[in-house]
Amino acid sequence: MKSPLVTALAVISVVSASAVDYTKEIKPILTQKCYACHAVSKGKEKGDVALDTPEKLAEVIKPGGHIIPGDPAKSTLLISCKLPDDDDDVMPPKGKNRLTETEIKTLETWIQEGASLTAGGSASAPAAAAPAMAPSEGAVQSWTSNDGKIIQATFMGLQGDGVLLKMAANGETFLVPLSRLSPESQAQAKAGK
Numbered sequence: 001m002k003s004p005l006v007t008a009l010a011v012i013s014v015v016s017a018s019a020v021d022y023t024k025e026i027k028p029i030l031t032q033k034c035y036a037c038h039a040v041s042k043g044k045e046k047g048d049v050a051l052d053t054p055e056k057l058a059e060v061i062k063p064g065g066h067i068i069p070g071d072p073a074k075s076t077l078l079i080s081c082k083l084p085d086d087d088d089d090v091m092p093p094k095g096k097n098r099l100t101e102t103e104i105k106t107l108e109t110w111i112q113e114g115a116s117l118t119a120g121g122s123a124s125a126p127a128a129a130a131p132a133m134a135p136s137e138g139a140v141q142s143w144t145s146n147d148g149k150i151i152q153a154t155f156m157g158l159q160g161d162g163v164l165l166k167m168a169a170n171g172e173t174f175l176v177p178l179s180r181l182s183p184e185s186q187a188q189a190k191a192g193k
């Protein structure tokens with residue numbers, strides 16, 4: 001039997017656990033092909049872009065950023081990886097160590113699915129993403145959707161124009177669009193609680 005909380009959750013969440021897993025599928029690509037010039041850990045932030053820390057990724061993954069969640073066609077990071085070898089803006093530069101077709105496709109799918117850093121893997125294994133988020137975990141709070149449904153969840157971070165909430169009912173983390181929350185809950189999310 002489904003609990004009311006889980007039912008409420010199904011109503012307000014449009015993006016559930018995605019198919020592409022950031023840690024397993026995206027991070028290795030960025031590590032091999034981009035970190036040499038775009039990683040805080042290497043002291044390199046070419047073009048003011050670093051792709052290795054959550055804080056830096058948050059500057060990249062947002063509306064108007066180089067990765068626009070849900071919109072691969074407008075995501076300049078992906079576009080620059082697809083340019084011809086001799087294009088001035090191609091990434092990595094000069095067509096060296098380019099992404100393979102498969103890597104581009106994976107990146108594209110991940111962006112399409114919302115470019116989540118946590119909601120990867122199959123829907124049956126969301127728990128695997130949870131431990132990585134543990135350090136920033138706060139208290140369980142009430143969140144209200146814009147149609148009045150209430151859920152109990154922990155704030156896990158803002159991402160694009162969504163908020164990552166870990167549901168108290170089942171421990172799963174979901175990206176909930178801010179527009180689906182009541183004004184009070186939106187303020188709560190923006191205050192970072």
Ligand code: HEC
Binds near residue numbers: 047080
């Ligand atoms: C050899 C170094 C190098 C590597 C490797 C590299 N980049 Fe860059 N990247 C640069 C430089 C230099 C710039 C700044 C270019 C400029 O400002 O004209 C840049 C800029 C960017 C920008 C910002 C572009 C803009 O419009 O401002 C993005 C996004 C980017 N890189 C993504 C990537 C991605 C994704 C990878 C891996 C697939 C990658 N880069 C690999 C050197 C590199």
